[in-house]
Amino acid sequence: MKNLKNDLYLRALRGEKVERTPIWVMRQAGRYLPEYRATRKQAGDFLTLCKTPELACEVTMQPIDRFGLDAAILFSDILTIPDAMGLELVLEEGIGPVFNKPIRSQGDIDALGVPDAEQDLGYVMNAIRVIRGALDGRVPLIGFTGSPWTLASYMVEGSGSKEFRRIKGLMFESPESAHQLLQIVTDSVIQYLKAQVAAGAQSLMVFDTWGGMLSTQNYQTFSLAYMQQIVSAIKNDEACNGVPIVLFTKGGGQWLESMADTGCDGLGLDWTVDISSAKQRVGDRVVLQGNMDPVVMNTSQQQVADHALEVLHGYGQHQAQDKGHIFNLGHGIQPFAKPENMQALVETVQQQSGQFHE
Amino acid sequence: MKNLKNDLYLRALRGEKVERTPIWVMRQAGRYLPEYRATRKQAGDFLTLCKTPELACEVTMQPIDRFGLDAAILFSDILTIPDAMGLELVLEEGIGPVFNKPIRSQGDIDALGVPDAEQDLGYVMNAIRVIRGALDGRVPLIGFTGSPWTLASYMVEGSGSKEFRRIKGLMFESPESAHQLLQIVTDSVIQYLKAQVAAGAQSLMVFDTWGGMLSTQNYQTFSLAYMQQIVSAIKNDEACNGVPIVLFTKGGGQWLESMADTGCDGLGLDWTVDISSAKQRVGDRVVLQGNMDPVVMNTSQQQVADHALEVLHGYGQHQAQDKGHIFNLGHGIQPFAKPENMQALVETVQQQSGQFHE
Numbered sequence: 120m121k122n123l124k125n126d127l128y129l130r131a132l133r134g135e136k137v138e139r140t141p142i143w144v145m146r147q148a149g150r151y152l153p154e155y156r157a158t159r160k161q162a163g164d165f166l167t168l169c170k171t172p173e174l175a176c177e178v179t180m181q182p183i184d185r186f187g188l189d190a191a192i193l194f195s196d197i198l199t200i201p202d203a204m205g206l207e208l209v210l211e212e213g214i215g216p217v218f219n220k221p222i223r224s225q226g227d228i229d230a231l232g233v234p235d236a237e238q239d240l241g242y243v244m245n246a247i248r249v250i251r252g253a254l255d256g257r258v259p260l261i262g263f264t265g266s267p268w269t270l271a272s273y274m275v276e277g278s279g280s281k282e283f284r285r286i287k288g289l290m291f292e293s294p295e296s297a298h299q300l301l302q303i304v305t306d307s308v309i310q311y312l313k314a315q316v317a318a319g320a321q322s323l324m325v326f327d328t329w330g331g332m333l334s335t336q337n338y339q340t341f342s343l344a345y346m347q348q349i350v351s352a353i354k355n356d357e358a359c360n361g362v363p364i365v366l367f368t369k370g371g372g373q374w375l376e377s378m379a380d381t382g383c384d385g386l387g388l389d390w391t392v393d394i395s396s397a398k399q400r401v402g403d404r405v406v407l408q409g410n411m412d413p414v415v416m417n418t419s420q421q422q423v424a425d426h427a428l429e430v431l432h433g434y435g436q437h438q439a440q441d442k443g444h445i446f447n448l449g450h451g452i453q454p455f456a457k458p459e460n461m462q463a464l465v466e467t468v469q470q471q472s473g474q475f476h477e
Numbered sequence: 478m479k480n481l482k483n484d485l486y487l488r489a490l491r492g493e494k495v496e497r498t499p500i501w502v503m504r505q506a507g508r509y510l511p512e513y514r515a516t517r518k519q520a521g522d523f524l525t526l527c528k529t530p531e532l533a534c535e536v537t538m539q540p541i542d543r544f545g546l547d548a549a550i551l552f553s554d555i556l557t558i559p560d561a562m563g564l565e566l567v568l569e570e571g572i573g574p575v576f577n578k579p580i581r582s583q584g585d586i587d588a589l590g591v592p593d594a595e596q597d598l599g600y601v602m603n604a605i606r607v608i609r610g611a612l613d614g615r616v617p618l619i620g621f622t623g624s625p626w627t628l629a630s631y632m633v634e635g636s637g638s639k640e641f642r643r644i645k646g647l648m649f650e651s652p653e654s655a656h657q658l659l660q661i662v663t664d665s666v667i668q669y670l671k672a673q674v675a676a677g678a679q680s681l682m683v684f685d686t687w688g689g690m691l692s693t694q695n696y697q698t699f700s701l702a703y704m705q706q707i708v709s710a711i712k713n714d715e716a717c718n719g720v721p722i723v724l725f726t727k728g729g730g731q732w733l734e735s736m737a738d739t740g741c742d743g744l745g746l747d748w749t750v751d752i753s754s755a756k757q758r759v760g761d762r763v764v765l766q767g768n769m770d771p772v773v774m775n776t777s778q779q780q781v782a783d784h785a786l787e788v789l790h791g792y793g794q795h796q797a798q799d800k801g802h803i804f805n806l807g808h809g810i811q812p813f814a815k816p817e818n819m820q821a822l823v824e825t826v827q828q829q830s831g832q833f834h835e
Contacts, residue, residue, distance in 0.1 A: 282771075283772065284775055284811075284813065287772040287773075288772070288776060291772070291776045291780050291784075292776050292777065292780065331749065333749065333770075334751075335749065335750065336751070336787075337770075338749075372731045373731060373750065373751075391690075391691065391692060391693065391728070391731065392693065392731065393693035393731075396693070412692050413640075414640060414641065417642055417646060418650050419650065422650065426649075429694075449692075453640060453642075
């Protein structure tokens with residue numbers, strides 16, 4: 120860590136005073152970049168790209184090289200754990216993830232085991248090692264996982280869903296089975312994240328893509344309680360000492376207080392959340408990460424600059440009691456975003472955020 | 478109005494003390510009912526069902542006859558206005574709404590006119606008249622509209638959407654054009670709702686299906702501001718005197734305070750909102766309508782009863798300062814819901830809610 124040339128992101132996540140707002144972007148290594156599409160084509164399919172450390176490293180580095188972002192994020196997929204559990208992930212662009220062997224019975228849940236992170240998910244750890252080598256201390260590397268609720272949703276639905284009737288059916292009708300499933304996924308996530316840190320991840324993020332589909336009470340019981348376990352496990356692990364962890368629940372704007380209660384270091388905000396209200400609600404307890412509407416990235420450089428400044432103004436001046444702000448979009452950058460808009464975004468934030476840190 | 482046999486819903490919406498919690502269910506006339514599917518088959522297609530007043534009346538009455546709900550809602554679609562504007566709505570089950578002639582240019586916006594509610598949307602007004610006759614004062618009839626933002630989204634996207642890049646592109650890059658479009662839709666909605674009241678609608682509801690896809694600030698400017706115009710127009714219209722109006726933004730749980738500021742009578746809550754917190758935030762200003770997770774309707778009668786009681790307990794005792802609660806789901810009942818679960822829901826609420834009104 121002492122060799123990091125740009126440690127702005129980590130210092131900001133620790134709540135330290137920084138000279139400007141750091142920026143990285145969810146899905147910054149993605150289809151909007153022509154060089155990503157070229158590597159993706161070379162790999163043949165998305166999962167091969169994830170599972171080939173050199174190629175995963177190549178696409179991880181592309182947005183760092185092109186835009187000078189303040190953090191790199193491991194190129195991988197949130198569904199690696201269920202895949203390693205034997206559900207056989209198939210990722211086809213335009214269709215979304217599908218499991219060949221989804222969870223369809225209590226027997227399927229009983230049969231699940233915690234994958235060995237180095238044995239069964241070694242390609243992820245190898246990717247982290249290769250990326251750390253390639254980064255050579257330029258910026259920190261973020262490791263990540265899907266949240267237990269999100270992973271369980273995909274495992275039970277067998278794919279993405281609109282109504283989530285299968286996983287919610289399990290939750291409503293067989294809550295013990297749902298908890299059994301969530302617990303084994305949580306145990307797996309904890310081992311997975313610890314292995315990521317051991318391999319070189321310098322910060323962690325939990326993507327709770329589907330927690331926002333739950334009622335407030337079910338969110339607490341079936342999603343947040345398991346993210347709490349993850350935060351506690353990482354915080355109580357000596358080997359993870361000082362590795363910050365960020366929680367992001369898409370559609371979770373109503374629940375920021377209880378998310379902050381987990382003791383995590385930061386909260387990702389989707390674009391529906393007013394960052395200035397969020398700062399008032401939890402800004403003295405956690406760093407806030409976000410939250411420009413990703414669709415702006417499809418418009419003009421002027422629009423991008425204007426909206427980025429709006430978010431910076433929304434967070435406002437960093438006062439002593441504030442934990443701070445890390446710039447990001449409110450969700451992943453989309454395939455139709457323009458690379459030159461990403462350039463405008465990074466320049467705006469890096470050149471103009473200093474005024475909010477005086 | 479004086480001839481209503483069951484005016485519980487209207488009294489509750491006026492904030493009067495009632496003996497128990499009234500219940501109706503969004504999309505209560507829908508595919509989960511075998512008798513609905515039979516009428517729908519007879520009609521041939523969904524739009525013919527909407528456009529044939531006798532058939533629209535038949536399906537409107539079905540859940541009233543079967544379950545004894547406390548309000549009927551006009552059977553129609555939220556996209557009737559753009560259809561009447563000439564965009565040519567096509568509704569195919571399983572695909573969702575599509576416009577043959579979506580808005581694709583400034584010229585398309587300039588060419589839009591306000592449809593004459595009696596002339597161009599006469600089938601809706603006729604359906605209301607026929608339904609009022611069939612209801613014969615059993616329960617009140619709810620009229621409705623899509624919100625201007627939701628209608629404009631469909632008009633510009635040409636169909637449903639996940640990212641809303643077209644309408645958001647218009648909003649970000651040509652806000653004047655977006656406002657021009659939203660204003661003509663709003664003018665149309667106001668005329669449409671007034672005509673519904675003239676035809677016999679006794680209560681009104683605005684469905685803002687896509688407002689929750691906006692940032693807080695854009696929600697205020699591009700969705701809520703236009704719903705405010707609608708509320709004001711209805712409240713200031715003598716002919717609409719005493720007709721309550723309810724706003725429902727799916728995903729709008731963060732914005733209840735500003736929604737209540739419009740002066741509407743009630744707010745629909747989606748299932749993600751904690752109704753007890755919502756009551757604390759705005760319950761002395763507006764009636765709250767909702768908000769059980771619709772997926773529960775696919776489980777067992779016991780589950781339905783338990784969850785219904787949870788919502789009733791969540792709202793809790795009706796105190797003098799509370800405007801009150803109307804039971805509903807947090808979104809439309811889904812095709813896979815079981816009719817016997819609807820029976821259990823209605824019985825639970827009607828038989829057990831009295832204890833919260835002592």
